[in-house]
Amino acid sequence: MTREGRTKRFDSETMVKNGEPVTYRADGGLVAYHDVDVFGHEEGHQIVYKTLSWKLVAVLMIAEIVSNGMLSLPQSLAVVGIVPGVILIIFLGIFATYTSYLLVQFKLRHPEVHSMGDAGYILFGPFGRELLAFGTVVFAICATGSQLLAGQIALSSLSDSKLCLMLYTGIFTIPVLLCSFPRTMNRLSWLSIPAVLSILIAGIVGMIGAGLHPAEDRHVEIAISSSFYSAFFSITNPVFAYAGHFLFFILISEMKRPQDAMKAAYVLQGFATTFYVIFAVVMYVYLGPLVASPALSSLSPKWAKAAWGIAIPNFLIAGSIYSHTAAKLIFTRIFRSSRHLYSHTIVGWSTWILLILFMNSAAFVLAVAVPIFPYIVGISASLFAAWYTYGIAGAFWLHDSYHDGEGVKTWRRKWVQATLAIATIFAGGFICVAGMYVTVRGIVEAYRLGTVGSPFAC
Template identity: 80%
Template sequence: MGHGRAAEGRFGGKYDGGYEESGAPPLAAYHDVDVFGREEGHQIIYKTLSWKMVSVLMIAEIVSNGMLSLPSSLAVVGIVPGLIIIIFLGIFATYTSWLLVKFKLRHPEVHSMGDAGYILFGPVGREVLAFGTIVFAVFATGGQLLAGQIALSALSGGRLCLMLYTGIFTIPTLIFSFPRTLDKLSWLSVPSVISILIAGIVGMIGASLHPAEDRFPLSVTKSSSFYLAFFSITNPVFSYAGHFLFFILISEMKHPQDAMKAAYVLQGFATTFYAVFAVVMYVYLGNSVASPAFSSLETKWAKAAYGIAIPNFLIAGSLYSHTAAKLLFTRFFRNSHHLYSHTVLGWSTWTILIVIMNALAFILAVAVPIFSYLIGIAASLFAAWYTYGLAGAFWLHDSYHDGDGVRTWRRKWVQSSLAIFTVLAGAFICVSGTYVSVRGITEAYRNGLVGEPFAC
């Protein structure tokens, strides 16, 4: 973590004049050196988001199709352990959000995890973390396309080829990801959040009115093998895996110092909604609850829930593909007028990037039979670090360089211990998640559960 000095040089070295105690520059200095700089006279204005709209974007991106797998997790580990995991991960994600926000305010030039990787590990870190962000964003887009495929198939009774449903869903996902600024997507995210909230409520009502006849006995606690238990808890783990977007979101805020307010709203809403939805759906649908849970509902209720959730699947997919394109676009044109002006080169490049990201997501979703397992591998390799592990490394880096090195770690031993625990937790999730995903692939092939590419 020896590259902090280079980043600090952009502020004139050690912060000994006019900077806050946290090491972050005051707001005026922040806007002088962040990725978009002073925007007076720019044709395209990026920094327009309020913390309220950022919270909406965060909820639209994180609270999505992943929650539909939570009831099945409770079926494997039981209600009490499942609830403990969901609530603990919500608290843990709030803590790591706080660490990420502090790091971003301390380093305004950070626009993505790639920029953060440069500060921690140099050029290699930048390329690895930027690559991981793009890969995970494209895979997450593909996951939303598959969710849209399931929703459209349920609504139409499966009359068309599944690949056609995916293609149909890809078109609006591409269109909604096209705006250059997140401000436009933030307004689209309002109905997205409303749709997933109402869809969840409709699903719970449908489950209560038509409970599964074989739902008993329900499991308060349940013992399982490490493989089954960890495979099931990857659902709640990765239901919080949206932190890789945080730097990009904060970079487009009018007042980035308010970013933690958005994170509190996100984690409060997500944790509460996840816990209630998982328990209610499991209690009424029992141990045979499907993943996604809506598929276990009575037909008309499944159609209603899926239909209402479609706007959320669309916008979440658009946010992911927008993120992948935005990272590369900003990397290409940083400090160039093409970033903030209506130029032919700028718009051509942006269009090509958006099309490529959505096309890659579509091809992966329909051409790779084990794609759902690959999403788990990508989440284990990258999202485990972006949401959990790296946050601890950010605190250790800044406290070392802003203070007295190792002496600061010893003096702040509680915070240091938490940061180290965060790094170790990220490593554990990464290794264990990769293991269960790879094992899941081998068992799927062994049991003949893997389909054909481009299958209907």
């Protein structure tokens, strides 16, 4: 859809006709939501995408976001103190809920948006589309690689490191690859149910293990004075523990009732924030200021093995969701409005298989061939996830309120919302710049201390 033909504001509560959401075109004509959304009407199609309920979307969101990132949260509390750390986690949870709302409303106003790339086109034209689509694919591949490394650590812990670490990564890549093959998110959503249970139970097991075998020299600091570098480097853990918004448009596009998307977002943020706080506090209190990142590595061997083993399904499915998302963005971009998108064609399936193979292979190669890969993940998160999760949501509100209202007059009349939107953009910019600074400095420090390994090392 051209920028001139974009749909105008959609109200998910009142704009419903005959049970189907409707919206207005720029010329004022009424049109059904599914007439203009990315997958359109799917009657008679061999492959049906819009099958997700809001409950399954919530499960997908939790499986993807509440994952290995939370294992670094206890160390963040050890750096800044328990009170600032808890306040930060709760604040970021509330902030992420607000930006989720802005993203959902933007998607409902623009049914044709399937990914951040499509949103970028509406905001900034062709350049915005390519930039935001590129960022989505890059971050998804890096996130897949991060899950592969988490799986590597888990398998290594379970087997007492009897194999080369690269082999563990390769072994874990195979099931991640296989689970990312389904063409629709509906299949992945059912796999996400055990994934959510696994990370929840693994966290509980970890907390029990920490409580039964606490560190001898443990103590709790209320607040700790740290340098900007140390403090923000630790703060990036809770910041990026919420970094999953880049998937929201793709998930909502496969919902039966997209107007229910905020229900899924509320469940996600409520669960994530509550679980993050409990896990971070308990692990920090019992394991003390020397708690490792990931925190499960600070447990006694038996409890560490139990927690890592239980968490494996989550790492596996989260990695599959990321690689699936990267492939889905490109696949939909290539075959949009084509029969290859909806039918079991040789061209369609061949392209899909190649994309899935490429995404997982790229994640594997980066994870084992780049010694500073964890820092690369930090750079990609700073450059893209900081904007997708926080900053760009403000731009969505400013854009639609300007074009669907009276321009700047609407901003003045809704000055509180406009101020929040602008503050959101600045927050995304700050996280991006500061995150880049501490990550690059971390790379320099790692090389200076000689802690950087070699490519394809065991």
